[in-house]
Amino acid sequence: MLIGYTRISKADGSQVTDLQYDALIDAGVEAEAIYEDRASGKQEDRVGLANCLKALRPGDVLVVWKLDRLGRNLHHLINTVHDLTRRGIGLKVLSGHGATIDTTTPAGKLVFGIFAALAEFERELITERTIAGLASARARGRKGGRPFKMTPSKVRLALAAMGQAETKISDLCKELGITRQTLYRHVSPNGELRPDGKKILKGVMHFG
Structure with a gap:
C-alpha cells in the first residue's frame, strides 16, 4: 500500500x-x-x-x-x-x-546507501579533524602520526567509487585519508569487497 x-x-x-x-x-x-x-x-x-x-x-x-x-x-x-x-x-x-x-528498487537502495555513507563519512571527518586538532594543541610542533583507519562509511564509498572508469585512485585515497595499500586491502580495483573490508562491514547495515 x-x-x-x-x-x-x-x-x-x-x-x-x-x-x-x-x-x-x-x-x-x-x-x-x-x-x-x-x-x-x-x-x-x-x-x-x-x-x-x-x-x-x-x-x-x-x-x-x-x-x-x-x-x-x-x-x-x-x-x-x-x-x-x-x-x-x-x-x-x-x-x-x-x-x-x-528504496523498493535495487538502484534506489544503492543511491540511498551512497547518500547515507556520505553523511556518515562527513561526520567521521569532523570527528577526526577535532581529534587531530586536540592532539596538535597538546603536542605543539609534533609532526607525523599514522593515517586514519578504514571505517564502514569509507569502505562503502570505496565500493561505490572503485570500478568506475572516472575514478582516480590517488584522489580517492586522498579524500578518504588512507594509503593506496590500505584501499586495496579492503576493496579490489574492480570494486569487490575483500576480506578486510568484510570485517569492517560485519555487524553493520549491509551495503546496497
Missing part, C-alpha cells in the same frame, strides 16, 4: 499543500492515505508524521514529494529511512534532488 506524507512550514494558511497533494495522487496514493503537517521541518513533534509512521506496515511504501518534507535534518532523515528499511517499508521520493531514491 502507498502511504503519503505532506508538510508545509506555516500553519497560517499562507502556504498550501496542493502541489504536494496532487503529486502524491498522481503517483497512485489514495487521498485517505495522505498524512499532513503544518509545521517547520525542524520541529521535533510532528503529529502527522508520527501518525503516518505508525500507520505503515511491512510491504507498504512511504511516498513524499521531496526529501526535505520528511526529515528535520540529514541525520534524522537517514535514521528515519533506516528504520523504515528495518521494518520492511519502502520510500519513494517524487521530485527534487532525491527523486532517484526509491
Whole structure:
C-alpha cells in the first residue's frame, strides 16, 4: 500500500499543500492515505508524521514529494529511512534532488546507501579533524602520526567509487585519508569487497 506524507512550514494558511497533494495522487496514493503537517521541518513533534509512521506496515511504501518534507535534518532523515528499511517499508521520493531514491528498487537502495555513507563519512571527518586538532594543541610542533583507519562509511564509498572508469585512485585515497595499500586491502580495483573490508562491514547495515 502507498502511504503519503505532506508538510508545509506555516500553519497560517499562507502556504498550501496542493502541489504536494496532487503529486502524491498522481503517483497512485489514495487521498485517505495522505498524512499532513503544518509545521517547520525542524520541529521535533510532528503529529502527522508520527501518525503516518505508525500507520505503515511491512510491504507498504512511504511516498513524499521531496526529501526535505520528511526529515528535520540529514541525520534524522537517514535514521528515519533506516528504520523504515528495518521494518520492511519502502520510500519513494517524487521530485527534487532525491527523486532517484526509491528504496523498493535495487538502484534506489544503492543511491540511498551512497547518500547515507556520505553523511556518515562527513561526520567521521569532523570527528577526526577535532581529534587531530586536540592532539596538535597538546603536542605543539609534533609532526607525523599514522593515517586514519578504514571505517564502514569509507569502505562503502570505496565500493561505490572503485570500478568506475572516472575514478582516480590517488584522489580517492586522498579524500578518504588512507594509503593506496590500505584501499586495496579492503576493496579490489574492480570494486569487490575483500576480506578486510568484510570485517569492517560485519555487524553493520549491509551495503546496497
